[in-house]
Amino acid sequence: MAQFTLVSGSVGLITLQNPPVNALSAATRQGIVDMMNKALNDPEVKSVVVCGQNRIFCGGADIKEFGTKISGPPLIPTIHTIEATNKPVVAAIEGSALGGGLELALGCHYRIAHSKARLGLPEVTLGLLPAIGGSQRLPRLIGVPAAIELITTGRHITAAEALQLGLVDHVTRSSTVDEAIKFAQSVEGKSLDSRRISNYPCPHLPDLDAVFEGVMQEVRQKAHGAIAPIACVQAVRAAATLPYLEGMEIERQLMETLFTSSQARALQYTFFAQRAVSRWSMPSGARWDTSMPKPVHKAAVIGLGTMGRGITVALAQAGLSVVAVETQEKQLKEAKLVVSGILERAAQRRGMAPTLAKITYSHDIRAVADVDLVIEAVFEDEALKEKVFQQLSAVCKPGTFLCTNTSSLDVDHLASLTHNPELVVGMHFFAPAHVMKLLEVVYGSKSSPEALATVMQLGKRMGKVSVAVGNCWGFVGNRMLKPYMEQAFYLLEEGATPELVDQALVEFGFPMGVFRMSDLSGTDVYWKIRKEAEPVGASGQEARVRKGLRYSPLGDLLCEQGRFGQKTGQGWYQYDKPGSRVARPDPWVHNFLEEYRARHGLVARRIDHAEVLERCLYSLINEGFRILEEGIAAGPEDIDMIYVFGYGWPKHRGGPMFYASMVGLAKILERLEHYHRAHPDVPFMQPCSLLRKLVTCGSPPVHKWKDVIKKIHSQL
Numbered sequence: 001m002a003q004f005t006l007v008s009g010s011v012g013l014i015t016l017q018n019p020p021v022n023a024l025s026a027a028t029r030q031g032i033v034d035m036m037n038k039a040l041n042d043p044e045v046k047s048v049v050v051c052g053q054n055r056i057f058c059g060g061a062d063i064k065e066f067g068t069k070i071s072g073p074p075l076i077p078t079i080h081t082i083e084a085t086n087k088p089v090v091a092a093i094e095g096s097a098l099g100g101g102l103e104l105a106l107g108c109h110y111r112i113a114h115s116k117a118r119l120g121l122p123e124v125t126l127g128l129l130p131a132i133g134g135s136q137r138l139p140r141l142i143g144v145p146a147a148i149e150l151i152t153t154g155r156h157i158t159a160a161e162a163l164q165l166g167l168v169d170h171v172t173r174s175s176t177v178d179e180a181i182k183f184a185q186s187v188e189g190k191s192l193d194s195r196r197i198s199n200y201p202c203p204h205l206p207d208l209d210a211v212f213e214g215v216m217q218e219v220r221q222k223a224h225g226a227i228a229p230i231a232c233v234q235a236v237r238a239a240a241t242l243p244y245l246e247g248m249e250i251e252r253q254l255m256e257t258l259f260t261s262s263q264a265r266a267l268q269y270t271f272f273a274q275r276a277v278s279r280w281s282m283p284s285g286a287r288w289d290t291s292m293p294k295p296v297h298k299a300a301v302i303g304l305g306t307m308g309r310g311i312t313v314a315l316a317q318a319g320l321s322v323v324a325v326e327t328q329e330k331q332l333k334e335a336k337l338v339v340s341g342i343l344e345r346a347a348q349r350r351g352m353a354p355t356l357a358k359i360t361y362s363h364d365i366r367a368v369a370d371v372d373l374v375i376e377a378v379f380e381d382e383a384l385k386e387k388v389f390q391q392l393s394a395v396c397k398p399g400t401f402l403c404t405n406t407s408s409l410d411v412d413h414l415a416s417l418t419h420n421p422e423l424v425v426g427m428h429f430f431a432p433a434h435v436m437k438l439l440e441v442v443y444g445s446k447s448s449p450e451a452l453a454t455v456m457q458l459g460k461r462m463g464k465v466s467v468a469v470g471n472c473w474g475f476v477g478n479r480m481l482k483p484y485m486e487q488a489f490y491l492l493e494e495g496a497t498p499e500l501v502d503q504a505l506v507e508f509g510f511p512m513g514v515f516r517m518s519d520l521s522g523t524d525v526y527w528k529i530r531k532e533a534e535p536v537g538a539s540g541q542e543a544r545v546r547k548g549l550r551y552s553p554l555g556d557l558l559c560e561q562g563r564f565g566q567k568t569g570q571g572w573y574q575y576d577k578p579g580s581r582v583a584r585p586d587p588w589v590h591n592f593l594e595e596y597r598a599r600h601g602l603v604a605r606r607i608d609h610a611e612v613l614e615r616c617l618y619s620l621i622n623e624g625f626r627i628l629e630e631g632i633a634a635g636p637e638d639i640d641m642i643y644v645f646g647y648g649w650p651k652h653r654g655g656p657m658f659y660a661s662m663v664g665l666a667k668i669l670e671r672l673e674h675y676h677r678a679h680p681d682v683p684f685m686q687p688c689s690l691l692r693k694l695v696t697c698g699s700p701p702v703h704k705w706k707d708v709i710k711k712i713h714s715q716l
């Protein structure tokens with residue numbers, strides 16, 4: 001797991017060997033300890049270079065070992081030995097030096113990085129802190145403000161930025177290991193007194209208390225309830241105020257709390273789940289590793305509204321040639337300006353030339369005749385999309401994949417209008433499409449494995465977390481959102497205010513609550529969908545009943561007042577002016593709710609945050625179990641990644657299905673039964689049979705659910 005070689009007569013080269021990323025597993029740590037002892041005790045060795053096999057220095061601690069009983073030696077004593085030795089030790093950083101890997105490098109006397117290397121302390125993203133001395137050494141080396149920023153965000157930085165910060169001593173474009181060996185030889189026998197970071201005083205900051213107070217406030221606000229960023233600030237504060245060894249003790253204590261926390265488990269689950277969803281499968285048995293994607297060099301976007309513009313940017317940034325089609329001349333001109341502006345600003349930020357030349361604009365759909373893949377992004381109107389798909393099927397070259405950006409329309413129906421339904425796939429982007437990480441990739445009953453593989457690969461090229469899901473109303477994300485929103489309306493009927501519901505959800509960790517979110521995206525978006533699904537007043541239904549089931553018309557009544565949310569300056573909240581982002585509670589809404597309750601004989605009661613969370617979240621989770629049972633999502637990880645990357649579910653809670661497993665499936669079942677007894681006319685509260693089955697099977701951990709689902713399907 002680590003190899004020792006004597007090179008150039010006097011340099012001990014220690015190579016970490018644990019593919020794919022040389023993570024610091026127990027065996028690798030043992031290897032480092034043994035090889036370092038060998039090097040430091042060998043009189044022939046005058047200097048040491050540490051590097052990683054396969055051009056990657058080290059991806060940090062082995063995340064798979066977290067949550068198991070940790071064996072193997074700790075690294076802190078060895079890092080102290082490295083720092084204290086009189087033989088110069090040089091870290092040769094290629095690929096990545098992350099987490100524990102960078103902490104090891106910080107214990108070395110010199111760091112030489114390849115120009116393409118990436119460095120960072122991303123422990124916070126796993127619910128931890130850099131606890132191999134990183135929280136104490138980094139601020140001593142690069143100063144408190146820069147260290148806080150890197151440690152609390154977990155951001156990976158380039159070698160150039162690392163050089164600028166003083167994190168590395170030299171950046172090279174040639175062989176890093178060769179340079180490190182030459183350099184190590186050049187400093188053999190020289191004093192290392194000025195190279196031991198733990199001896200450095202932390203650079204002085206005037207008004208330290210005020211700085212940390214401000215930082216803590218900012219970090220708390222961004223953390224949405226995550227505890228690791230707070231602990232990171234506390235650890236850096238210890239570095240800034242205490243001698244090194246006392247700071248190390250604070251680092252250890254903070255880590256002890258974080259290491260076993262449910263947040264760390266959730267974040268580590270998310271790390272692996274994000275990677276697991278790329279290994280997709282279809283109910284037919286087709287899989288990611290047996291289905292070949294087709295190359296896509298040139299793509300087209302049809303419709304240049306907000307979504308189409310974002311998709312055009314995402315495709316261009318992924319390096320594709322794009323044909324952007326918009327039939328309305330004014331919209332086309334405006335889109336061109338907006339797309340160019342976004343690409344120019346992004347290129348400026350990255351110090352690169354913009355990719356404008358890759359986009360051609362047209363108002364004629366025939367311009368897409370030679371593209372490999374089309375993404376239709378016209379207005380969410382079934383008749384309009386039908387027409388576009390018929391046109392596309394007629395004008396595109398044979399074999400062109402036809403994709404629809406829809407949030408709820410039937411992919412199979414659109415496919416049925418084309419000559420080759422096997423080439424049709426849904427691509428549900430989230431606004432803004434060039435920013436949001438999630439892409440729901442919807443395969444229809446006729447979509448070929450090749451089509452799905454192609455679109456999943458395209459999603460990866462665009463930097464998306466792409467999740468393959470089956471075709472049903474709302475797919476996974478919006479389908480689960482329906483019961484969540486429905487419960488929020490019922491809570492208003494029963495006595496809650498939009499502020500109370502939203503506050504409970506924000507305290508849970510969402511960036512905003514359901515009503516603020518609805519105002520932001522436009523209250524009329526779901527109004528339109530509701531009107532289509534359940535026409536108001538059809539067959540003389542009562543206002544609060546649809547098809548014999550409970551219905552809340554509150555959202556419809558709000559829209560009838562022209563209160564479409566932020567864009568109109570009024571919705572569930574009031575805003576200073578249309579488009580303003582500052583939401584304030586609105587007495588008009590409170591009055592509107594009171595009048596509504598009075599009209600329907602409803603008596604307001606006190607509703608607490610626990611009830612809001614149980615009703616909104618458990619009904620959403622229940623629908624998630626139905627989705628798993630029906631095979632619309634292949635596993636709980638797929639649902640969780642959709643919610644984390646597309647719907648603002650707090651990452652430190654791992655996604656709704658992981659959260660359910662942490663709460664306890666028996667408790668979720670018991671509460672759903674309770675609410676269903678109280679509201680038998682709300683089918684979303686009726687516990688799904690998969691949930692019952694899992695509870696009967698002893699509530700297995702989330703990674704075992706697939707086995708239970710498979711068993712259910714094989715029994716059907």
Ligand SMILES: CCCCCCC/C=C/C(=O)SCCNC(=O)CCNC(=O)[C@H](O)C(C)(C)COP(=O)(O)OP(=O)(O)OC[C@H]1O[C@@H](n2cnc3c(N)ncnc32)[C@H](O)[C@@H]1OP(=O)(O)O
Pocket residue numbers: 020021023059060061062063064065070096098099100101122123126128129130131132272275276
């Ligand atoms: C014993 C107790 C010690 C306590 C120490 C506490 C202090 C230190 C803590 C840490 O160091 S925590 C770990 C910090 N490191 C990270 O967060 C880095 C995580 N990895 C990445 O960001 C990326 O993987 C990468 C290194 C940038 C490489 O990216 P790339 O896109 O090239 O490959 P991936 O698909 O992401 O990964 C390939 C493969 O490797 C697995 N993997 C990656 N990193 C780790 C790791 N640190 N531990 C275990 N496994 C890791 C990853 O899951 C992939 O596996 P498969 O999914 O393909 O099976």
